[in-house]
Amino acid sequence: MKIGIPRALLYYRYGIFWETFFQKLGHETVLSPRTNKDILTKGEQLSIDENCLSTKLFFGHVAALEGKCDYCFVPRIANLGDAGRFCSRFEALPDMCSNMFRDTGLKILRANIDPEQNIPAKRAYLKLAMQLGASREQAQAAYEAGMAAQMEDFRKKIKLNRALLKKEGIKVLVVSHPYNLYDEYIGAPIIKSIRNLDAVPICSDGVDPREARSKSTEIARYVPWVVSRELLGAIQMYRNQIDGIVLITAFPCGPDSMVNEMIIRRISHVPILNLLLDSQDGNAGIDTRLESFIDIIRFRKEVEQ
Amino acid sequence: MSAKPYNLTYPQLGNYDIPIGFLVRKGLGLAYTSPPPMTKQTIELGAKHSPDYVCAPFKCMMGCYIEAMEKGANVIIQTGGTCRLGYYGELHEQILKDLGYDFKIMNLTLAQYGGIMGILGGIKKYAPKRKWSQIAKVIPTVAKMIKSIDKVEDYMRKNMGFEDIPGSFEKIYKHFLSKLRQAETTKDVEELYHLTMRSFSRLPVHKxxxxxxxxxxxxxxxxxxxxxxxxxxxxxxxxxxxxxxxxxxxxxxxxxxxxxxxxxxxxxxxxxxxxxxxxxxxxxxxxxxxxxxxxxxxxxxxxxxxxxxxxxxxxxxxxxxxxxxxxxxxxxxxxxxxxxxxxxxxxxxxxxxxxxxxxxxxxxxxxxxxxxxxxxxxxxxx
Known part of the structure; x- marks a missing residue:
């Protein structure tokens, strides 16, 4: 069977797991292409205006899979138990998609992950595998292979950040949800611009998530969201090794609207640039702001020396 | 601050400050300050001190807190919930402290207390000498108040559009609210509710x-x-x-x-x-x-x-x-x-x-x- 995976939102957190898992079960996986103008336009048409850019892109990616797969995989991922909750959008995605694409031929493949209601991820994925016709042993093996691939990817990202931190020059921690950081239309151009300005961009997701979540309480104690906790943790773990922080937010992200305010109020010794992105053409405005931000850091460093 | 007695407040939410105030005063035995009715100024004040694109309830509550504290409240209540509401408390607290207010926050979110027992314990901290039985005793009255408000408003919504005398429903409703603020017992609330509904049913309507x-x-x-x-x-x-x-x-x-x-x-x-x-x-x-x-x-x-x-x-x-x-x-x-x-x-x-x-x-x-x-x-x- 051909299973489509939209290259958006939690793909950037769990994508490697999903691909390995489905392939181990003997299915073919089809990824939507990298974000392009068509995907953005389609996503904007499908969505109401108020949704965040990342969600609009997600719908564009789902639409790009129409006719290219037997099923499109859209899981409901509500929380990770004690590790925290996800934005409620991730609880709603499968039902949103099934309603939005009701009159098309697109079929949604679901999984329900909700440890708070006693459905831990492992149980949800084993159930899904068995629905797809696998035996319990096959399901177990696919799950473990997926987890191993995922862990390997985490280790790679952490190693990369360690190497980057040893580099000379201005180091900037780029803090954003992974689905913004790596998207062609959101984070990727910003990371490229930072590099072009002779600074070293360091991505916030290159941390051990568990360690990051526990460190996050040193900045703010009662943040309910998993990803926000990890972003705070990354700041806490790296704050003494970096020269500046760039926050990237897709307007009007619910968690970011509050957590970024907290970061700005509680982190005082590192310069912070807060970039709010909406669907827009051209990056000239953002480039100018980045340039002056890096200039200020450079100037500060010179004065300190 | 420990020298000053606690004075609690909860943001405006319809007319529910009446039962909440009752719970605080009669149940916990503490002072309660109702935030002044919301005005354009409340909202502007709240928006000025809130992040730009946070949802409007955050800004409304911020305005209410500030106005209530100006009136003498020194403990603000925040309830939490499953959406962004679950993080309101910590950020409200930070912003208000940065503004220089001296207060405590009763932040009833799960992230802080874990479960129902933790939350109850958190409430009790503010009234250490109060017995649980004293607190439990007022619950039926509070529930009755909430139900009465909801039923009265429900009847209004369904009928006020067809009244023969302009403003007749509103007049009785205002009287109901002001009397409800003075109610002391479940019986008071019940009598007031029946009286109000009877007055409503006697109003001339052409539906x-x-x-x-x-x-x-x-x-x-x-x-x-x-x-x-x-x-x-x-x-x-x-x-x-x-x-x-x-x-x-x-x-x-x-x-x-x-x-x-x-x-x-x-x-x-x-x-x-x-x-x-x-x-x-x-x-x-x-x-x-x-x-x-x-x-x-x-x-x-x-x-x-x-x-x-x-x-x-x-x-x-x-x-x-x-x-x-x-x-x-x-x-x-x-x-x-x-x-x-x-x-x-x-x-x-x-x-x-x-x-x-x-x-x-x-x-x-x-x-x-x-x-x-x-x-x-x-x-x-x-």
Whole structure:
């Protein structure tokens, strides 16, 4: 069977797991292409205006899979138990998609992950595998292979950040949800611009998530969201090794609207640039702001020396 | 600060400051300051000290806290919830401290206390000498107050649009609220409630057999706070419509919607704070909207969809979806509402409020919507 995976939102957190898992079960996986103008336009048409850019892109990616797969995989991922909750959008995605694409031929493949209601991820994925016709042993093996691939990817990202931190020059921690950081239309151009300005961009997701979540309480104690906790943790773990922080937010992200305010109020010794992105053409405005931000850091460093 | 006695406050939410104040004063034995009624200034004050694109309830509550503290409150109550509301407390506290206010926060979020016992313990800290039995004793009165307010307002929404003497309903309602503030016992509340309903029933009205019926659905805070939603219910009712709204504190926190007693008992037994406030209704409502939704979509979205489906199936003439700008769970319900609208051929007016919403803008849209649905109704009847 051909299973489509939209290259958006939690793909950037769990994508490697999903691909390995489905392939181990003997299915073919089809990824939507990298974000392009068509995907953005389609996503904007499908969505109401108020949704965040990342969600609009997600719908564009789902639409790009129409006719290219037997099923499109859209899981409901509500929380990770004690590790925290996800934005409620991730609880709603499968039902949103099934309603939005009701009159098309697109079929949604679901999984329900909700440890708070006693459905831990492992149980949800084993159930899904068995629905797809696998035996319990096959399901177990696919799950473990997926987890191993995922862990390997985490280790790679952490190693990369360690190497980057040893580099000379201005180091900037780029803090954003992974689905913004790596998207062609959101984070990727910003990371490229930072590099072009002779600074070293360091991505916030290159941390051990568990360690990051526990460190996050040193900045703010009662943040309910998993990803926000990890972003705070990354700041806490790296704050003494970096020269500046760039926050990237897709307007009007619910968690970011509050957590970024907290970061700005509680982190005082590192310069912070807060970039709010909406669907827009051209990056000239953002480039100018980045340039002056890096200039200020450079100037500060010179004065300190 | 420890020298000063505690003086609690909770932000405006419709008229629910009456039962909440009662709980604090009679139950906990502490002073309570009602925030002054919200005005444009409250909202501007709140917005000025809040992040730009946080949802409007955050800004309204911020304004209320500031105004209540100026009046002498020194403990602010925050409740938490399953959406962004779950993080309001810590950020409110930080911003208000940065502004220089000296206060404590009773932040009843799960992240802080873990479970129901933790939360109760957190409340009790403010009234260490109070016995649990003293606190428990006022609960029936508080519940009765909430139910009375909800029933009185429900009757108003359905009938005030057809009154013969302009302002007759409003007059009795104002009297009800001022008397309710003075009520001391469950019996007082009960008598007041019956008196009010009797006065209502004696008012001359000219209601057609088949009036225009409008259902109001949407986000938890904005739907329950008339100031935040620019009195949308009253506006539409007064144009000549029967306005229905299921969402209120009675339905969302106090009573299960299950049809039989056994299911009801089961729902109460499973009362799950992690799903507050949807715990007691989300499962039974989900069963009713299976053809649209298979899972809990978060916060109040399931209630929005279930009630939209219910009103549409009952032949209502239109629906109004009310939410603050950027409210994620309610935005997520919209694709489903589109389908309900198409399937039942029922028009839906979508209103998204932020702190800049103008009263005239809302009025114009509500008027156009009412004209459209009443013309549709006439066309269908003839």
């Amino acid at each position: 057609p057999d088949d009036p225009v019926r409008v259902g109001i659905i949407g986000e938890y805070f904005t739907i329950m706070d008339p100031f935040s939603n620019h009195e949308i219910e009253k506006k539409i009712a007064m144009m000549g419509a029967e306005v229905h709204r299921w969402m209120d504190l009675s339905h969302s926190v106090l009573s299960c919607p299950d049809d039989n007693a056994l299911d009801m008992l089961r729902s109460y037994a499973k009362y799950d704070l992690k799903r507050f406030p949807s715990s007691i209704w989300v499962d039974s409502q989900r069963k009713k909207i299976k053809k649209y939704v298979s899972e809990d979509m978060g916060a109040s979205s399931v209630a929005t969809i279930a009630m939209a489906d219910h009103y549409a199936a009952s032949g209502f003439d239109g629906l109004v979806h009310v939410k603050s700008f950027g409210c994620t769970p309610e935005m997520d319900a919209i694709p489903v509402l589109h389908n309900i609208s198409a399937d039942y051929k029922i028009p839906i007016l979508y209103l998204s409020y932020d702190t800049q919403s103008s009263d005239t803008g809302i009025e114009t849209r509500a008027e156009a919507f009412y004209d459209m649905i009443s013309m549709r109704k006439e066309a269908r009847q003839s």
